[in-house]
Structure formats: C-alpha cells, structure tokens
Amino acid sequence: MRTVVIVTIKSQCIKGNNSKISLEKRTKKFETSKKFNRQRKEDLERIITDEGILLRMNRSIQAE
Numbered sequence: 001m002r003t004v005v006i007v008t009i010k011s012q013c014i015k016g017n018n019s020k021i022s023l024e025k026r027t028k029k030f031e032t033s034k035k036f037n038r039q040r041k042e043d044l045e046r047i048i049t050d051e052g053i054l055l056r057m058n059r060s061i062q063a064e
Contacts, residue, residue, distance in 0.1 A: 046052050 047056070
C-alpha cells in the first residue's frame with residue numbers, strides 16, 4: 001500500500017499560465033512507499049533528540 005498526496009500546481013508556474021485546464025483541476029499525485037515513510041519517521045525522531053541536536057550544532061561549528 002502506498003500513501004498518495006495530491007498537490008495543486010502554483011498559479012504562477014511558467015508553463016501553467018498557458019494551460020487550458022482550470023487551476024482547480026490541475027493537480028499532481030505523489031506516491032510514497034511504506035518503507036520510505038517509516039525511514040522518514042525514524043530519521044525525524046533521531047534528528048529531534050538531544051543527541052541529534054548536539055550533533056547538528058557541532059557540525060555547523062566545524063564548517064566555520
């Protein structure tokens with residue numbers, strides 16, 4: 001099973017200004033796998049932990 005996300009296209013899109021389809025009917029469909037959603041959730045949990053915050057701060061300091 002996949003997660004489906006429908007996104008409306010921006011009205012200021014370069015190619016969208018010449019479209020004959022009304023703005024309300026123009027959509028794009030993105031499908032993501034369960035594995036991708038699970039890994040994304042795990043990554044977010046790791047990033048927002050105290051250790052993740054500390055590691056990101058250290059990395060930004062090292063770049064200077």
